[in-house]
Amino acid sequence: MKKARLIYNPTSGREEMRRLLPDILERLDRAGIETSCHATTGEGDATREASEAVDRGYDIIMAAGGDGTLNEVINGMAGKNDLPPLGIFPLGTTNDFARAMGIPKRWEDYCDLVIENKTRPIDIGIANGRHFINIAGGGSLTELTYEVPSRLKTMIGQLAYYMKGIEKMASLSPIRLEIRAEGLDLIEGEFMLFLIANSNSVGGFEKLAPDARIDDGMLDVIALKKCNLAEFIRLVTMALRGDHFNDPRVVYFKTSKMEVSSPDHVQLNLDGELGGELPGVFEILPQHLRIFA
Numbered sequence: 001m002k003k004a005r006l007i008y009n010p011t012s013g014r015e016e017m018r019r020l021l022p023d024i025l026e027r028l029d030r031a032g033i034e035t036s037c038h039a040t041t042g043e044g045d046a047t048r049e050a051s052e053a054v055d056r057g058y059d060i061i062m063a064a065g066g067d068g069t070l071n072e073v074i075n076g077m078a079g080k081n082d083l084p085p086l087g088i089f090p091l092g093t094t095n096d097f098a099r100a101m102g103i104p105k106r107w108e109d110y111c112d113l114v115i116e117n118k119t120r121p122i123d124i125g126i127a128n129g130r131h132f133i134n135i136a137g138g139g140s141l142t143e144l145t146y147e148v149p150s151r152l153k154t155m156i157g158q159l160a161y162y163m164k165g166i167e168k169m170a171s172l173s174p175i176r177l178e179i180r181a182e183g184l185d186l187i188e189g190e191f192m193l194f195l196i197a198n199s200n201s202v203g204g205f206e207k208l209a210p211d212a213r214i215d216d217g218m219l220d221v222i223a224l225k226k227c228n229l230a231e232f233i234r235l236v237t238m239a240l241r242g243d244h245f246n247d248p249r250v251v252y253f254k255t256s257k258m259e260v261s262s263p264d265h266v267q268l269n270l271d272g273e274l275g276g277e278l279p280g281v282f283e284i285l286p287q288h289l290r291i292f293a
């Protein structure tokens with residue numbers, strides 16, 4: 001019998017896990033996967049649990065929650081080698097990564113993928129030693145995700161981001177950046193934000209980094225040069241359609257390693273959570289983890 005560890009955040013999204021848990025466990029058990037569970041209690045708990053689960057030799061680790069929980073589980077696992085495959089039950093408000101991976105919405109369908117052992121390899125990003133799977137970034141609007149209170153997200157879901165986004169628009173200010181990427185000349189100047197995508201679904205913008213592939217060993221970097229509010233809104237609208245690459249204010253390239261520094265105070269956002277600040281070294285661990293997908 002395979003042994004699995006399920007780490008779930010009972011407060012994620014609309015708090016569905018409490019209701020689904022018995023059915024998920026029964027379905028896995030009937031297929032020969034004996035699953036023990038851990039309900040997270042707060043920040044950092046999923047990281048500790050995931051690290052311990054790798055050390056204890058579980059055959060499968062599963063994360064149930066939003067992008068925050070998933071990022072914590074990845075951080076518990078990714079520093080080690082010979083990792084067991086990871087299952088992802090997306091229960092958050094955004095679930096960017098799960099959407100990018102085409103993870104089925106129905107828990108029954110996802111259990112079947114785990115049971116049939118259907119996995120694919122994924123790259124893992126590193127930012128100053130911390131891991132991310134979907135997106136890293138800094139600058140205006142990238143602070144959005146952690147400024148939206150979790151209860152508000154539970155109650156009104158995606159709408160919370162847009163409300164907060166509109167509120168933030170008035171305080172857009174540029175940051176000074178120096179970007180050094182392997183094989184490229186120094187990029188420097190004033191930017192509104194920079195984003196480093198590992199997958200091609202970022203904050204609900206599916207065409208923001210359309211060429212980003214989760215298993216190509218590369219990071220897709222998009223930086224937006226200084227602009228005013230009206231131009232910014234126009235560019236965001238263009239990004240929804242994937243037309244932003246034609247604008248001279250958009251810098252885009254692929255790299256496997258880069259360094260970003262700034263004389264300004266710039267916080268980093270990793271998969272929607274606070275991730276330290278600049279300067280930063282960003283790298284990729286090619287095909288480091290297998291996920292059920």
Ligand SMILES: Nc1ncnc2c1ncn2[C@@H]1O[C@H](COP(=O)(O)OP(=O)(O)OP(=O)(O)O)[C@@H](O)[C@H]1O
Nearest residue numbers: 012013040041042043065066067068069092093094
């Ligand atoms: N029992 C708990 N009570 C409160 N917070 C918790 C608990 N367990 C974990 N957390 C914290 O909640 C954070 C956010 O959780 P998560 O991402 O799973 O849900 P979400 O915020 O609903 O989803 P999304 O990130 O997709 O919006 C986690 O990073 C974790 O630190």
